Amino acid sequence: MSPSSHRQAPVPSWKVLLGALSLLVAALIWMSGLVNSLSRPSVAPSLNLQQQEVQLLAEPALPDALASVLLGGEDPRTTLLGSLEPIPAADRSWRQAQLLMLLKGELTSESTIAVAGDPLLEQLLCEARGGVRDDCINLAVARGAALRLAVSATLPLVTTVMGTALLLVQGWRIWRGRRESWPDLMGPNLTLLDMALLVAGGFVVISAVGVPLLVVPLVTRLTAALDSPRREAVGVVINYSAMALPSLLILRRQLASLPEETVPYGGWLQWRWQPLPGACLTALVGWFKVTPIVVFTGWLLVRLFGDPGGSNPLLEMVLESRDPLALSLLALTAVVLAPLFEEVIFRGTLLPVLARRTGRGTGVVLSGLLFGMAHISIGELAPLTVLGIGLALVRCASGRLFPCVLMHSLWNAVTFVNLLLL
Structure with a gap:
């Protein structure tokens, strides 16, 4: 079976209805979450x-x-x-x-x-x-x-200066017509309906409804004997893993349904771990370049509208915790689990599908916007959208997913270390 015949196969009406319902419920959940984030304190x-x-x-x-x-x-x-x-x-x-x-x-x-x-x-x-x-x-x-x-004080300054310099060099090269050509953006041969079921259905609806109903009471019982802040840190790891599981299972089922003969070299997700030094360098350069833009976006947002609040509760937990085990568990979530899961969904799967259907530029922006909205924080929406766009550009420029994971991990790790320093 060819890729085109796979895309043109009749779609069951129940699947279309489920996708539309997932989009509607996910939109309501996200909108409600963004509005409610205004009442959360800022870090x-x-x-x-x-x-x-x-x-x-x-x-x-x-x-x-x-x-x-x-x-x-x-x-x-x-x-x-x-x-x-x-x-x-x-x-x-x-x-x-x-x-x-x-x-x-x-x-x-x-x-x-x-x-x-x-x-x-x-x-x-x-x-x-x-x-x-x-x-x-x-x-x-x-x-x-x-x-x-x-x-x-100096780490953000040095990062911003170096990132700005790299952006100026890249701008000069583009102006001189020396921009390097990007490889084809390979990814799963899925449809927009598949993405609705994956992101809206699995990532938002099932996680937002299923985890509070099924997992939170279980976690409460499992961690009852632990003291704070270890209790909260263990809960963060378990809850995040439980929230990621539905989407990963849906994606696994979707990829398994694709014809094996259509799998591109490097796999559907294009991890392409090797060469490792090249992946590390790509991640580091991408991190440098995106930092000044994210910092400027956050600064401009505060200057125009003030601090909107709605910070990620994980940031407050890191600031207040002095327990090494609790901090290690929070670091595991922020630096390892979150980058792996979010890059698989947003840059490994969603970006290639959107780019194939809407064009590469539109796909980059849409995937970045959805990445920002997924964090359900009105105060962090604009900066995280910019970060998501930066990660998407790294995926497009490198043709690999692994540098995106490294770059995402580096971003979260530096943020984590900055909080620990204070």
Whole structure:
């Protein structure tokens, strides 16, 4: 059977109806999720507070020239106090209340403060009890905080500068007519109806309905004996795996139905693991190029509309967790599981099908938009759409899926490390 005859085979009416219903329900779920994400808190305030705390710890170890750059010429105590005071008392955590009391000098003999293992509270409590500031400073902690602050500040800057330079070089080459030709975009010989069933039916509807009904109660029972944050981290791994399973099973069934003689060299998904160095270089260059555009998109969004909120809850979990096992499980989800699954669906399957039906340019944009919407966060929709378009362009330019997985993993890993530094 030829590919054309496979595409022209009569489609059962029940399949068309199921696809249309899946699209309708998925659209409702996504729209509702995007609207509801506006009520979710943004991670930006927590991130700013963490950064200000690191600045306060790092200040004694920073040379004057570096301090003026990393601290912005402001007193970190005043900055942290100014960020804590506007938080309503009912919304302050216990630790934030302790920090505020110490920064304002309101410590009394009746005050109860637990500072064990918290270097910032230990330093401020020592000073509040009349200790000499130099004697209250832990230089080892200050040097570690200074290093973390320097890395977290310079890494995005270096990445943006290098990415911008690479984009300018590529723009120059295109202007001079030296753009390299792209290989044919190979992928599964599936239809748009198949994609509706895969993405809308499996990825959205079954996962959004089935996981809460069947998996969440089971996970709750399995993790009941664990303490927080390990309980939440184990739940994240299990829930994400359960959400990915329906789509992967549907895709496996769809690929199995295709004639074996039509499978292209390298397979339907075009993983093409080798050569590994070339895949790593392609992923690294793609990451550099997409970073300044994503950063600019996020900056422009905040400048025009303010912080819309709706951050991924996983970011808040990483910021608040201090448990190595919990952080390892969250890293496994963000750096390994999510890139593998999402690249198989969006760049391995959806992109080639859309490009074949609508044209390569339209397919790149549509697949990127659907990738952004799939994260159900109005605040991250535009930046993630740009990231999805960048990943799609890497897939088109390389003809391989594996560099997209590496690039996606690198993006998530750098984000994860930046959160850990703060």
